[in-house]
Amino acid sequence: MNWILDNLDLMLELTLQHIRLSLPPIILGFLISVPLGWVAYRFQLTRGFLLTVAGLLYTIPSLALFVILPPILGISFLSEINITIALTIYAVAILTRSVADALGSVDPAVRDCATAMGYGPWRRFWTVEFPLAGPVTLAGLRVAAVSTVSLVTVGILIGVQSLGYLFTNGLQRRILVEVFAGVVLVVLVALLIDALLAMAGRRLMPWAPRPRSSRRLALRGSAAPE
Amino acid sequence: MFRVGNRGRLAVGAVVVGAALALSGCAAGDPLETESGKTDSAGGTIVVGSQAYPSNELIAEIYAQALEAEDFTVERQFNIGQRDAYLPALESGEVDLFPEYTGNLLQFYDPETTATTSQDVYAALQEALPEGLAVLDQSPATDQDSYNVTAEFAEDNNLTTIADLAAIENLTLGGNAELAERPYGPSGLQSVYGVTVDFSATGDTTVDALVEETIDVANVYSADPRIQTEDLVTLEDPAGLFLASNVVPLVSTDVADQIADVINAVSAALTPEGLVELNVKYTVDQESLEDVAGEWLAANGFTAQ
Amino acid sequence: MNLLSEAIDWLFAAERLSGSSPVPLRIGEHLLYTFVAVLVAAVIAVPLGYLIGHTGRGRELAVGLSGAARALPSFGLIILLVLLVGVVRAPLAAVISFVILAIPSILAGAYAGFEAVDRRTIDAARAIGMTEWQILWKVEVPLGLPLLISGLRSAVLQVVATVTLAAYVGLGGLGLYIIAGLALRQFDQMLGAALLIAALALVLDALFAGLERVVVPAGVSVGRKGFRPTSNRRRAVMETSIESGRG
Numbered sequence A: 001m002n003w004i005l006d007n008l009d010l011m012l013e014l015t016l017q018h019i020r021l022s023l024p025p026i027i028l029g030f031l032i033s034v035p036l037g038w039v040a041y042r043f044q045l046t047r048g049f050l051l052t053v054a055g056l057l058y059t060i061p062s063l064a065l066f067v068i069l070p071p072i073l074g075i076s077f078l079s080e081i082n083i084t085i086a087l088t089i090y091a092v093a094i095l096t097r098s099v100a101d102a103l104g105s106v107d108p109a110v111r112d113c114a115t116a117m118g119y120g121p122w123r124r125f126w127t128v129e130f131p132l133a134g135p136v137t138l139a140g141l142r143v144a145a146v147s148t149v150s151l152v153t154v155g156i157l158i159g160v161q162s163l164g165y166l167f168t169n170g171l172q173r174r175i176l177v178e179v180f181a182g183v184v185l186v187v188l189v190a191l192l193i194d195a196l197l198a199m200a201g202r203r204l205m206p207w208a209p210r211p212r213s214s215r216r217l218a219l220r221g222s223a224a225p226e
Numbered sequence B: 001m002f003r004v005g006n007r008g009r010l011a012v013g014a015v016v017v018g019a020a021l022a023l024s025g026c027a028a029g030d031p032l033e034t035e036s037g038k039t040d041s042a043g044g045t046i047v048v049g050s051q052a053y054p055s056n057e058l059i060a061e062i063y064a065q066a067l068e069a070e071d072f073t074v075e076r077q078f079n080i081g082q083r084d085a086y087l088p089a090l091e092s093g094e095v096d097l098f099p100e101y102t103g104n105l106l107q108f109y110d111p112e113t114t115a116t117t118s119q120d121v122y123a124a125l126q127e128a129l130p131e132g133l134a135v136l137d138q139s140p141a142t143d144q145d146s147y148n149v150t151a152e153f154a155e156d157n158n159l160t161t162i163a164d165l166a167a168i169e170n171l172t173l174g175g176n177a178e179l180a181e182r183p184y185g186p187s188g189l190q191s192v193y194g195v196t197v198d199f200s201a202t203g204d205t206t207v208d209a210l211v212e213e214t215i216d217v218a219n220v221y222s223a224d225p226r227i228q229t230e231d232l233v234t235l236e237d238p239a240g241l242f243l244a245s246n247v248v249p250l251v252s253t254d255v256a257d258q259i260a261d262v263i264n265a266v267s268a269a270l271t272p273e274g275l276v277e278l279n280v281k282y283t284v285d286q287e288s289l290e291d292v293a294g295e296w297l298a299a300n301g302f303t304a305q
Numbered sequence C: 001m002n003l004l005s006e007a008i009d010w011l012f013a014a015e016r017l018s019g020s021s022p023v024p025l026r027i028g029e030h031l032l033y034t035f036v037a038v039l040v041a042a043v044i045a046v047p048l049g050y051l052i053g054h055t056g057r058g059r060e061l062a063v064g065l066s067g068a069a070r071a072l073p074s075f076g077l078i079i080l081l082v083l084l085v086g087v088v089r090a091p092l093a094a095v096i097s098f099v100i101l102a103i104p105s106i107l108a109g110a111y112a113g114f115e116a117v118d119r120r121t122i123d124a125a126r127a128i129g130m131t132e133w134q135i136l137w138k139v140e141v142p143l144g145l146p147l148l149i150s151g152l153r154s155a156v157l158q159v160v161a162t163v164t165l166a167a168y169v170g171l172g173g174l175g176l177y178i179i180a181g182l183a184l185r186q187f188d189q190m191l192g193a194a195l196l197i198a199a200l201a202l203v204l205d206a207l208f209a210g211l212e213r214v215v216v217p218a219g220v221s222v223g224r225k226g227f228r229p230t231s232n233r234r235r236a237v238m239e240t241s242i243e244s245g246r247g
Helices: A002-006 A008-042 A044-058 A062-073 A080-104 A108-116 A121-158 A164-173 A176-204 B004-017 B019-028 B031-035 B037-041 B054-069 B083-091 B102-109 B118-128 B151-156 B162-167 B177-181 B186-193 B203-211 B253-269 B272-284 B289-299 C002-012 C023-055 C059-071 C074-085 C087-115 C119-127 C132-169 C175-184 C187-214 C233-238
Strands: B046-049 B074-077 B097-101 B133-135 B145-150 B171-175 B197-201 B217-221 B232-234 B247-252
Touching (some): A002 A008, A002 A176, A008 A044, A008 A121, A044 A080, A062 A080, A062 A121, A062 C002, A062 C132, A062 C175, A062 C187, A080 A121, A108 A121, A121 A164, A121 A176, A121 C059, A121 C074, A164 A176, A164 B272, A164 C074, A176 C074, B046 B054, B046 B083, B046 B253, B054 B097, B054 B253, B054 B272, B054 B289, B083 B097, B083 C175, B097 B102, B102 B247, B118 B133, B133 B253, B145 B203, B151 B232, B171 B203, B177 B197, B186 B197, B197 C175, B203 B217, B203 C132, B272 B289, C023 C059, C023 C087, C023 C132, C023 C175, C023 C187, C059 C087, C074 C087, C074 C132, C119 C132, C132 C175, C132 C187, C175 C187
Parallel strands (some): B046 B074, B046 B097, B171 B197, B171 B217
Antiparallel strands (some): B097 B247, B133 B247, B145 B232
16 A cells, blocks of 8 residues: 555556547547448448458557557657557547447438438438437447557557556566556546546437436447347 | 656657647756756757666666756656667667666677676677767676576575586576577577576566476576575576676767766766665665655765755 | 568568477467457356346446446556466466456347347247246347357457467467567567467457357348347347457
């Protein structure tokens, strides 16, 4: 316990740093996957291709991606952009499928109604389809967010500071409570971001199912009976 | 106390958001910094790096605080993995100052080197360094690779030197994953001492693995306090498999002259026993990095008590 | 793509088979950890998921705990457990971490599979005099199998990618090449190993994709049309995640 009391500042700083590293990939991942998911949903031909590529990217171990990106992209080994790009790739891999599934889950009758009322494709997408796809997309976003927060820790192995520092430093110094504090803080950050996303969802999408079920997350479409 | 170690790093990150913000945030911690003409004339910040290794981190923190005491602006880039990962960062000027070890560093640039004594290694190292990099004075403190066995194992097999291992069969050597490829790793053991070993990449759990007897021989750094606390026996190395490895500040030539006085004084004051003691405070007593470094600087007269 | 060709050269170099760290051994370790972890996770999560799916109780708790488990960073968990149980039992520590990683997907797959079963089908089964036990085994389990396999599939993919981190605490697997390559700055080795792991994941994924098709009971269509659960469970299923992040 002494360790915790002596290192509150360190823990706070690493937590803030961790949050700072976690947010850009979540936001960028979301922004990139909306158009990608739309393309995957809209054009059957690209659907298989896009979702396969997304699935493939997701199988690359995070540590491997962190170390391979710098030479491929010509960025510095120590650059945080490296982590941001790698984690954005994972977020896109998760979210593209969520967005495609979410758009697919919109009742075709509603879509037809909008068309019948004279909505063009652009307006129909932004005012009808996308909002209705929101709850399922949000569920995917929450999975991506939690995953990102967890993966940021691996960055410590290539020298990017985060709460992961408490893991490696704790192991090297054999301070169990340090590692434990790290795990707890990562979980808290993940749950915090998750709760914020859920709250934002409730605020922005009053048409979403009530909290009871909105806590549930998106199901991968391939196997989803509907 | 605000952990300076991360203040710098936070600032690096904040550059993405706004460089101005980062700079003011950094300076806010110490009003003297902004008033000091020294930092301005220095043309920027001294970036201190460290390995992902507590003992190295300690020395880096001592460098950083010593420089800060002399009104330098310091930024910390600690925990940059192993030599092969951070030397490019030094060469490219991302990092200015890094605590290094003469023997290991020499072997990195000149794997064929025949120097083994402290002075020879230091001299050879100065020759071997690439353009843009320099070393300041080496410290009497050493922290070098060494092969260790448990006291019990040493007694049972009558071991005092690495050569004695040749008589034992089915030995497993544990160490960091990269040891498998190092010149002093399994291949060096074979060619220099005729010792055949299997290798197990035990990483940061190497000492535990040795104590729990899942490995027989462990590569432990000589300043690791666990050599004492776990009652390990360091095998002698008469044939010089390992080079002498003194702590030495590796610097970018751009800043070498500026910081030489401060850092050389630190190196001179750092003794082998002192380094082990620092490690004990950090890992056994679980003191924080900046406290251990700060206390050492105060005790050695670099800062006011 | 110079680096890529170097990585491929690395992969096919003779030392990959004969050297001190042969690839087949590392693949074996990697697969062993993956299968043991997923198996243990399945033994825990499938009965639990079936119980939740069949009774409709405890779902909130399961969802909550799964959510919390997902937030656990595997990397930290491995280190924490290694420190707790000691280095001799490090493999146990790693397996526990991977089991925790795998459980949420499998659990969700198990109960979502049950919940996806049309209420009318279950009512019909009850009407023709099936016991609860028979309903479970003859109706819910077979009909829920595709979603369960889907859950297992995600679990395997997450674990296969995460076993990479086991090398950090000296447990081998393909991650060893990456950890050693990182220290040695050998990008060919790191990329080669990453390709191997991705290939391994793809092969496993393809196996499970095939399995998902095979286990659909005859006469049941799991297509996108013509299968409409009536109750509000439809929404529940739709929003149950089988997919999840990994650490």
